[in-house]
Amino acid sequence: MPLPLYLLAVAVFAMGTSEFMLAGLLPDIASDLDVTVGTAAMLTSAFAIGMTVGAPLMAGIARDRPARSGLLGCVLVFSASHAVGAATSSYPLLLATRVTSALANAGFLAVALTTAAALVPSDKKGRALSVLLSGTTVATIAGVPAGSALGAQLGWRAVFWAVAALCLPAAAGILAGIPARRAERDVAGGPALRSELAQLRSPRLLLVMLLGALVNAATFGSFTFLAPVVTDTAGLGELWIPVVLVLFGAGSLVGVTVAGRLSDQRPGLVIAAGGPLLLLGWPALAMLAEEPIALLVLAFVQGALSFALGGTLITRVLYEAAGAPTMAGSYATAALNVGAAVGPVIAATTLTTAVADxxxxxxxxxxxxxxxxxxxxxxxxxxxxxRRDAPVTRANAPVNVEGRRNPVEH
Known part of the structure; x- marks a missing residue:
């Protein structure tokens, strides 16, 4: 895989850490800014909504600009918004910085997904996507626990400053690894924005977007509320919460890595095998959560299955949206974040039922x-x-990072 892919993954790591870190910081933020924990939780919802809306919006704005300038701009805005958030004592301003961060994150991920697909041959999109998403999974393994520990020692503001600083090497990597030339689309080869948006009328594309959103909703629905399962159901101490989250994150890294090698050639195998296992795994975890060993093992397994299946479906989005070379990444990003926003809301409604945690x-x-x-x-x-996806015509040939069409193979 090309080096620029790994440089993009560094930025995804920083952004993924920011997206997930608030779960352990909300009580501290609420106390510091004199708001309720429920009000502070709106920071998470604002981020998810900003991601969902921002993906197609930012991709549309950036589509006629070089990939490097779009990616760099998003990273710098993301860093600056965290610096402002760390310095403010105003909750409304902090909420505004979370929306701004989400827009920048969505724009970066949308452009990065498209760029990642363009950096590799047309039948290697899944492997490229797995490298990019590894930044998110490593964030759950290392970034979020480290952020929680830093917040416990130095307060939530230190975590925001750390994320802002973490973006700077990512920005340097983008400058070093992504070419700076402007896009040079020819009329025959570069579809207009209206044409790219028209891809959303494709039933096949909408289907895989829906499936990706559903699987991601299941993933984040449980991930968000794992803490009370660890402490109340399994009876473990609070120090075990990051252990379980790290195991889930480690499983997700394994899942995206394995699926990355299969989702291009044999996506049907991943879905046919992983889907039923994932379906059985969530009820199994609910029934065996009182057993600490079972909880630890199944946290890892469910992380692997969730990201293997979800990553494969998102790869399918990129293939089905091949006729929208600059917007395909935003469609994948929107599907992911609709699930991330809806899943915890659905899960939260079950907390007051007989099954509780x-x-x-x-x-x-x-x-x-x-x-x-x-x-x-x-x-x-x-x-x-x-065999249906591999052939690429000049009308839907992926755009390389310099904005030119990759050569068409017949």
Whole structure:
């Protein structure tokens, strides 16, 4: 895989750390800014909404600009918004910085997904995506626990400053690894924005976006509420919470890595094998959560299965949106973040039911079941055999990082 992919993954790591770190910082933020924890939790919702809206918006703005300038601009805005957030004593301003951060994150990820796909041959998109998403999974393994520890020692503002600083080497990597030339699309080869948006009328594209959103909703629905399962259901101490989250993150890294090698050539295998196992895993975790060993093992397994299946479906989005070379990444980003926003909301409604803290695990199982019920009768569409995707015409040839069409192979 090209070195620029790994440089992009560094930025994804910083942004992923920011996205997930608030779970352990909300009480501190609420106390410092004199708001309730529920009000402080709106910072998480604002970020998710900003990501969902920002992906197509920012991709549309950046589509006629060089990839490097778009990526660099998003990273610098993301860094600056965290610096402002760290310095402010105003909750409304902090909320505004989270929306700004989300827009920058969404824009970066949308452009980065498209750039990653353009950096590799047309049948290697899945592997490129796995490298990019590894930044997110490493954030759950190392970034979030480190942020929680830093916040406990020095306060939440120190974590915001750390994220702002972490963006600077990522910006340097983008300057060093991504060419600076302006886009040079020819009329015949570069589809207009209206044409790219028209891809959203494709039933195949909408199907894989829906499935990706459902699986991601299941993932984040349970991930968000794992802490009370660890302490209340399993009876473990609070120090075990980061251990379980790290195990989930380690599993997710394994999942995206394995799926990255299969999702281009054999996506149907990943979906057919991983889907039923993921469906069984969430109820199994709910029923066995009282057993600490089972909890630890299943946290790892569910992390691996969730990201393997979710990553494969998002790769399918990039293939189905091949006719939208500059907007495909935003469609994948939107699908991911619709799931990330909706999943915790659905999971939260189960906390007041008879199943209490285990409700989110059962809700995740239900979301995966819905996804599989939709996917099963349309499995040939979801699998998208390689022989259909591999040929690329000049009308949908991916754009390289310099803005030129990659050569078309016949």
């Amino acid at each position: 285990l409700g989110p695990l059962w809700a995740s199982g239900a979301l995966v079941a819905v996804a599989l019920l939709i996917a099963f009768p349309l499995r040939a569409v979801v699998a998208g055999p390689k």
